[in-house]
């Protein structure tokens with residue numbers, strides 16, 4: 044019989060051998076653009092703090108006031124005593140931004156998806172999910188006990204086939220997709236998905252973790268191109284462009300009311316600290332007042348893709364696919380030596396054989412930062428070819 048420590052050591056050895064072991068590297072954020080790691084000062088090109096709001100003076104000041112006023116923690120679940128007054132303010136602001144009746148705020152985006160999906164579907168139902176959907180949408184699906192089918196990435200014909208074959212065998216049908224795909228940076232065809240969902244009496248849910256604040260003048264990927272795509276379940280996170288922490292769902296009143304009474308990750312988990320909620324509120328003020336700031340991360344990403352002759356960036360996320368995990372780690376290492384922090388993304392976060400440099404752009408990157416990175420990445424693309 045293997046003991047626990049032997050089991051863990053053997054697992055680690057297998058991961059090491061395949062270059063798939065992950066390690067936590069201590070990273071100290073210095074300012075909007077830079078961090079130190081292993082004593083080295085680096086320009087960060089892999090943060091999701093797209094608008095640099097985690098470092099924004101106005102946002103920090105509002106968080107500090109809330110911390111003084113309400114304390115460092117919320118003390119209990121929101122259904123007990125954790126529902127401090129800042130929650131209602133944030134929920135109505137999010138609903139207004141997304142043009143829905145109401146919203147509900149969770150402890151994180153991951154917790155939101157683990158709570159939402161099982162509240163809406165169960166064993167009599169079917170879930171269709173994009174193959175590149177975020178891990179927590181798939182985890183929520185598993186937890187729900189619903190039958191699930193994975194459709195090829197952004198493939199409307201494939202979804203149509205799955206709906207035709209499966210929809211009538213089940214009570215309800217939920218279609219899940221990221222709005223902006225987290226590891227590829229491309230967008231879901233939300234308007235077309237919405238038409239398909241309507242035609243088959245299915246419910247459409249988008250995870251807009253990488254859309255809010257940076258797409259559609261800050262409103263998110265349902266608002267790209269001006270018109271609002273009809274997405275009845277708009278989920279997202281407060282931990283990326285909003286710069287703080289937490290997750291949310293924006294939807295119609297009865298849906299939000301149901302989530303508040305049934306989602307287990309809301310009921311059985313402590314409410315967010317007041318300072319985090321205050322920071323999100325202050326961040327929304329900045330976002331609503333500065334549409335030009337919201338457009339910057341995509342603009343910077345496009346500057347980079349243009350310099351490298353890559354397909355035009357659709358979001359602040361640009362993947363440079365190397366393929367092999369070991370080669371990707373080595374490329375990331377060389378970029379670090381050149382002064383750029385770009386994490387290697389490996390399976391199982393991305394499909395086997397598609398290990399990549401996932402490069403993200405923020406409003407604060409300078410032209411010189413981008414040109415410098417483009418030069419360094421050009422040699423990596425050349426080395427990998």
Ligand SMILES: *Cc1c(COP(=O)(O)O)cnc(C)c1O
Pocket residue numbers: 151152153154177179221225250251252253280281282289290
């Ligand atoms: C980051 C992310 C989440 C999780 O959000 P957290 O607030 O970090 O837990 C969910 N979905 C997508 C697409 C993400 O990129």
